[in-house]
Amino acid sequence: MIPPxxxxxxxxxxxxxxxLGRRLGRERxxxxxxxxxxxxxxxxxRLEHGEHLRAWVFTIASRIVVDxxxxxxPQVELPELAAEDGLPAFEDLAPLxxxxxxxxxxxxxxxxxxxxxxxxxxxxxGSTEEAARQAxxxxxxxLRKERQ
Amino acid sequence: xxxxxxxxxxxxxxxxxADLLDVAxxxxxxxxxxxxxxxxxxxxxxxxxxDAEPEHHxxxxxxxxxxRVLRSSKPVDRVRRELDxxxxxxxxxxxxxxxxxxxxxxxxxxxxELARVEYGTTTTYGxxxxxxxxxxxxxxxxxxxxxxxxxxxxxxxxxIGASGNLTGYAGGLHLKEQLLRLxxxxx
Numbered sequence: 001m002i003p004p005x006x007x008x009x010x011x012x013x014x015x016x017x018x019x020l021g022r023r024l025g026r027e028r029x030x031x032x033x034x035x036x037x038x039x040x041x042x043x044x045x046r047l048e049h050g051e052h053l054r055a056w057v058f059t060i061a062s063r064i065v066v067d068x069x070x071x072x073x074p075q076v077e078l079p080e081l082a083a084e085d086g087l088p089a090f091e092d093l094a095p096l097x098x099x100x101x102x103x104x105x106x107x108x109x110x111x112x113x114x115x116x117x118x119x120x121x122x123x124x125x126g127s128t129e130e131a132a133r134q135a136x137x138x139x140x141x142x143l144r145k146e147r148q
Numbered sequence: 149x150x151x152x153x154x155x156x157x158x159x160x161x162x163x164x165x166a167d168l169l170d171v172a173x174x175x176x177x178x179x180x181x182x183x184x185x186x187x188x189x190x191x192x193x194x195x196x197x198x199d200a201e202p203e204h205h206x207x208x209x210x211x212x213x214x215x216r217v218l219r220s221s222k223p224v225d226r227v228r229r230e231l232d233x234x235x236x237x238x239x240x241x242x243x244x245x246x247x248x249x250x251x252x253x254x255x256x257x258x259x260x261e262l263a264r265v266e267y268g269t270t271t272t273y274g275x276x277x278x279x280x281x282x283x284x285x286x287x288x289x290x291x292x293x294x295x296x297x298x299x300x301x302x303x304x305x306x307x308i309g310a311s312g313n314l315t316g317y318a319g320g321l322h323l324k325e326q327l328l329r330l331x332x333x334x335x
Contacts, residue, residue: 002215003215004206004207004210004217005169005215005217006202006217006218006219009218013156014151017149017155018149030155033155033159034155034159034162037159038159038162038163038166038168041168041218044215045214045215
């Protein structure tokens with residue numbers, strides 16, 4: 001059972017905003033905050049269960065921080081994706097996905113950590129269903145290769 | 149660091165503008181009959197309650213209409229305006245559509261007949277039962293009235309006992325009396 005969005009939003013909004021504020025500064029955090037919860041709202045009806053919602057919304061927020069950093073300073077190396085926040089799903093999947101590029105990592109975590117469908121992942125990452133599918137399968141291929 | 153009220157409002161407005169909500173609701177804190185909770189869907193008004201505590205409604209709204217239930221003021225503006233006009237005595241018919249797609253079939257039939265009971269008049273549970281083809285179903289009609297998801301707009305306050313008793317009302321009998329007085333149905 002997925003909680004009503006109002007409940008989800010009220011539970012996580014301050015914490016997500018603090019996270020974005022630390023990463024982006026208060027001013028840019030405001031736009032990123034709105035974008036985070038709009039993406040969450042788009043993907044919300046396709047969630048298959050209401051577990052790990054905190055980690056899920058932080059995955060979306062992290063992705064937006066990455067996009068923002070890339071947009072601002074395309075030459076600079078991308079920040080590590082939410083690693084220091086110690087999120088449950090990342091903890092579970094970290095040993096496995098830690099070395100993946102951010103986008104593949106987010107797609108793999110959302111697909112296999114949260115059972116989110118590719119259309120939902122696409123919505124959450126602000127890209128398309130097809131791009132989400134490709135990112136997840138590229139991530140899995142890379143993981144297989146690394147294990148060999 | 150918590151989010152500012154203006155950022156909060158901005159997100160809630162953007163969610164509605166982007167057409168991403170299954171139900172937008174708001175609380176009207178001070179109508180003449182006290183606080184009301186109003187919910188709207190893409191089809192019209194889907195909830196009015198005298199219990200204005202959102203916590204008491206979120207789960208059911210989410211189960212019926214979908215999980216994207218969010219407080220957002222703008223989508224409720226039209227109902228808010230029509231209610232204001234009604235309470236000021238300037239409106240006798242609501243133009244906003246009632247969304248009763250999730251009430252059981254029989255309830256929908258009864259509420260359909262209820263919607264035709266005119267402003268300033270009253271009818272009885274028995275008469276309404278008769279209109280739905282089952283004159284002995286007065287008690288069942290009473291149940292439908294009690295569970296009416298959109299009181300005021302669907303005017304269950306206009307349905308009274310055959311003896312002239314006001315009988316019952318979800319918001320309390322004093323509110324039923326107040327609404328009938330406002331409409332001039334009783335003195």
